[in-house]
Structure formats: structure tokens, C-alpha cells
């Protein structure tokens with residue numbers, strides 16, 4: 001059996017992560033597709049609280065703690081057992097989202113938010129993170145074109161916030177150059193899919209049998 005591998009997908013809202021991950025999952029044997037916040041019942045309940053458009057009074061630290069709480073439950077209940085069983089776990093967002101959105105976007109500080117997340121993840125970092133880079137205007141345009149999609153509390157933040165988030169991801173790429181790989185997500189679906197699939201396959205080839 002081969003060892004499990006934990007691959008996360010990151011980027012500003014509307015970059016195309018969810019669409020591309022499901023295309024990738026279809027091509028792989030033994031893949032588990034999941035998302036944050038959510039992926040399991042308790043974390044989906046927390047997701048509803050965080051993203052509820054009516055929760056405008058939510059304090060940024062409360063927001064950061066709720067994301068970390070959802071993360072913990074999801075990691076223990078779903079991600080870790082799948083990795084232990086040798087699966088390829090494809091996760092739509094993980095701790096880097098907290099660092100970019102709450103740490104840099106909200107101004108709580110990347111180190112501070114990383115510290116509270118250490119309690120939740122106990123050093124369990126992804127093996128590979130694919131960052132989908134896109135101009136926030138284009139991402140938001142894509143979301144608005146998709147009438148069936150929920151528009152959540154974070155989508156409704158102003159453009160400055162979304163630019164700050166993108167800047168946060170750029171800081172993270174400098175901090176974790178080996179783990180995070182950037183893809184230009186402004187191209188066609190086929191173009192982004194091919195580039196992503198290539199990176200995933202290259203990483204899977206490096207896996208060791210256990």
C-alpha cells in the first residue's frame with residue numbers, strides 16, 4: 001500500500017478551486033474530496049454560523065477560532081483516518097485560508113492565527129498546497145455569474161479585503177516555498193485543469209510504499 005497524501009487547494013473566492021478539484025478527483029483512484037469549513041456534520045454546522053450573512057456582529061477573533069474549531073473536528077473525524085488508510089485527500093481550503101483571510105485580510109497577524117491553529121492541527125500540515133491565483137475582481141465576477149451558488153458573509157466583504165487576502169497568500173508563498181505551488185487560475189477551465197493535474201501527478205509519483 002502507498003502512504004496517504006494530503007493535498008490542499010487555496011485561493012481567493014471564485015478562483016475555481018471547487019470546480020477543478022472535482023475534475024481532479026474523478027481522475028484519481030483512492031481520492032477523498034472534502035472541504036473546509038465543513039466536510040463533516042459538526043464542521044458544516046460551524047460553517048453555517050460563520051458564513052451566515054446575518055452574523056455581521058462576528059468579531060474577527062471569534063471568526064478565526066470558529067474556523068480553527070471546524071478544522072480540528074474535520075481533521076480528526078475525516079482527514080486523518082483517510083490518510084491513515086492510504087488515501088489521497090484533496091481538501092478545498094485548509095489552514096492557509098485562515099492565515100490569508102483572518103491573519104492578513106482581517107489584520108489579526110499571520111503568526112497569531114498560525115499559533116491558535118497549532119492547537120487545532122498539532123503540526124499536521126499538507127504535503128502539497130496548490131494556490132490558485134486570480135485577480136479578486138475576476139473571481140468575484142465568476143461567482144456572481146453562477147446564480148445557483150450561495151453568496152456568503154465573506155464574499156460580501158469589500159474589494160480591499162479580497163486584495164488583502166491575495167496579498168496574504170503571496171506572503172505565505174514566500175514563507176512556505178517548498179509546500180505551496182502557484183497556478184495562474186485566470187485561464188480556461190481546461191488550461192487550469194491540465195496544469196493542476198500535472199502538479200498533482202508529479203507529487204503522487206514521489207509517494208513511497210508503506
Ligand SMILES: Nc1ncnc2c1ncn2[C@@H]1O[C@H](COP(=O)(O)OP(=O)(O)OP(=O)(O)O)[C@@H](O)[C@H]1O
Pocket residue numbers: 011012013014015016017018019020142143145146185186187188189190192
Ligand atoms: N477557469 C475558469 N474559467 C471560467 N469560469 C470558471 C473557471 N473556473 C471556475 N469557473 C466558474 O467560476 C465559478 C466559481 O468557481 P468555483 O466555485 O470552483 O470557485 P472557488 O475557488 O471554489 O470559489 P470559492 O472559494 O469562493 O467557493 C463557477 O461558476 C465555475 O463554473
Ligand SMILES: Cc1cn([C@H]2C[C@H](O)[C@@H](COP(=O)(O)O)O2)c(=O)[nH]c1=O
Pocket residue numbers: 013035036037067093094095096097098099101102152154155
Ligand atoms: C477555511 C477558511 C475559509 N475562509 C473563507 C473563504 C471563503 O470566503 C469562505 C468559505 O467559502 P468557500 O466558498 O467554501 O470557499 O470562508 C476563511 O476566511 N478562513 C478559513 O480558514
